[in-house]
Amino acid sequence: MESKRASFEGALEALGVTVSSTAESELEAAVTEAVTEPAVGIALDETVGDEAFSLTETPVTVDPTPVALREATTGVTGAELGIGDYGSLVLSMTEAASELVSLFVERHVAILHEEDIQPDMDAAVAEVDERFNETGGSAIIATGPSATADMGALVKGAHGPREVHVIIVEEGV
Template sequence: MNLIEEFVQSAAAAAARVEVIPSESRFLNESLSHLIQNEKSVLLSLSNELGPKLFSKFRLDSRVIAEPSKEQLKSTRVGITDAFCGVASTGSVCVSVSRSFAVPISMLTRSHIVIIDSKTIVPRPRDIFSTHFLGGKGLHRSFSFITGPSATADMGQLVRGVHGPGELHVIVLAA
């Protein structure tokens, strides 16, 4: 099994929804448009992990908010961000803490759509802290491993969606 397949399997096991698409603007636009078909607005924040060209088409969608107001941050249901890497063994995506709105978007919304480049998938969590992977990028930033939706078992059964998003969609851009 290659890393992409392992990642897809682990992420699905952690209750994320995963799709693998070609790394092209039109395919990405198609996937995103489908995912947000019922939304009036969506938040979008990118931290230059992926080429801006990929979003050239999607950005034109009038529902996309790139510079959200306080009210929009509090009330928008769906947020889209990129992640700087994925972890195959756990199905995690790693979202950087940065000057962008990726952090607030990925923690305040009900549904988080996250996009990763398949080339950034590493085998295990420990590999992110090694200089052998990602050019040591993981060693020099604050970030969160996000593994499936927010969850709790404290109410006597497993419930998804507590303080963080109850849905996590991962779009993997394959070469």
């Protein structure tokens, strides 16, 4: 059987979402490579509790002003889960404004721990169900770039990002 990660990456490719992978220690380099400047992001290290996620050695402006957000090309956020069979990301909505950073940009770069890839939608909804019932909250199941067919043909990049890139942080590397 295909591994969760392989099916996830296959699904992302079909959606036109690019993928790179990295060890924790090389994360900042991977982020630097993945962003198109100007880039903004949210403070991942506070959520993860790991300095490797501080983004200080990257071109990313962490916790930007609203004007900087609107001028940015790339937004960098974490992703709570990946969903193997759909290539979806589960994005949480935090007080740090991850929703704004992943949405009001042309290019969204999502950082995902390999162990957070769920095999399928059933498992992912079960995870979300558990979290919502324990601590409340909201989430977006985001699959590929924003899109519309309302103008007579399929166009990527409607109100939300036109490009999505996923950085998979590998386990035990």
